[in-house]
Amino acid sequence: MKNILGWIKSNIIIVISVVVIMVSMPVGYVFSSGWNKKIRVAREAEAKKALTDVTNSMVTYTLPAAMPGDKPLELRAVPTAAMTAWFKEQRERVLAEVKGVVAEASAFNRKDRKPLVEGLFPGSGRAREIDQKIFAFMNALCGDREQNQPSSYQRLIDDVGAGDRAEATKVASALKDLRDRMMSANGNRALTAEESVALSKQLTDRRIGELRRRAQEVSFYASVGAFSIDSNQQRAGWSTVPVNRPSGVPTLNECFVFQWDYWVIQDTLGALARANEDASGDPLTVERAPVKRLVSMLIKDPPIYSAMPSDPSRERSSSNAPEPVFAFPGGVPLDKSFSVSGRKTDADNNKVYDVRVVELTLIVASDELQAVLSAFSQTNFMTVIDLDLEDVDPWAELKDGYYYGPDHVVKATIGIESVWLRSWLAPFMPATIANNLGAEVPDDGGE
Secondary structure (H helix, E strand, O other), rough: OOHHHHHHOOOOHHHHHHHHHHHHHHHHHHHHHHHHHHHHHHHHHHHHHHHHHHHHHHHEEEOOOOOOOOEEEEEEOOOHHHHHHHHHHHHHHHHHHHHHHHHHHHHHHHHOOOOOOOOOOOOOOOOOHHHHHHHHHHHHOOOOOOOOOOHHHHHHHHHHOOEEOOOHHHHHHHHHHHHHHHHHHHHOOOOOOHHHHHHHHHHHHHHHHHHHHHOOOOEEEHHHHOOOOOOOOOOOOOOOOOOOOOOOOOOOOHHHHHHHHHHHHHHHHHHHHHOEEEOOOOOOOOOOEEEEEEEEEEEEEOOOOOOOOOHHHHHHHHHOOOOOEEEOOOOOOOOOOOOHHHHHHOOOOOEEEEEEEEEEEEEEEEEHHHHHHHHHHOOEEEEEEEEEEOOOOHHHHHHOOOOOOOOOOOEEEEEEEEEEEEHHHHHHHOOOHHHHOOOOOOOOOOO
């Protein structure tokens, strides 16, 4: 024991150092554990704050969908100058493309059309001025015999290279001249049976020749009478096209319907003219053309309600209507009970377009029917929604003065649906019509 105490005394520094080390290790462990926890908590708090700051500084970049029904492109990220500039550039590009497509669609549908009398529609101004413009409009539409001015309907027919059959009086005059010459050559004596047969054949050939000559002058047969409905044909809900000037003075609303019907006729004749073009775009004549004759063109009244939207009859029809379907999310609702396309004017749910329906009766070459049907969609926003075919007796048609050439022909009754965008049409609508159709009229007018 003495030896141990002596050694401790002689090595006191070493002993103290050992004691300090032994004591400091557990104490240091205890203190270091406390410090690590405080540091960890502090660092975690700092990290959470940094993450919150980053999250709060993130933005959602969005590119709008270019096509209806498509989803917009979205990206959530920390904003940077480069990314912001890229999305701004792409967004402007997409919006410009969409706006350009809308403008092209409106221009395609409108085709630079203007009313026959400038400033008549939508009918703002003093009553006397409107009345004067209505008078001028009817003169332009129906023609003015005193001024030897043809109707606008006749001008549409002339513009597409169509025309009526050969004039019966001219054909009769040509046949009489031939008969007189043949009789004079025979000394005006009574003809034998053989001579009568020969003369009859010559007259028949001459008549066919006269009809064929006319068929080589026009692209297809058409007359303004094809647009009119006589008292026997009149059906409720179908427009009365004023090919003959009405006795009374029409109202502004009636004039707008006349103008709209005129544009429908213009598009429909344009489609028939397109169907009768060759590969180079030149018009074909009746003998070679797919469309031989326009028999009739009936236009359903525009869906302009006589009563305001609160009319009970409209409410009943709306409650009985089937559930609408949509071609794409956010689009105009379609009603398949109305037509195969489902498109229709809807004062409550369709602010984009109105629909007009045409019943067209044609004599066409049977093997070129598809070309005729395709011409409508190529001309404007027109869709074939119905088709019925009937046999044609070419000899009976020839007897009536219509020569169709060697093609096999059929009578085609075609239902056409024509879409009219409100982006350009609504500014021309009189206030009553615009209100009843639920049209939103821009402030910049229709010019």
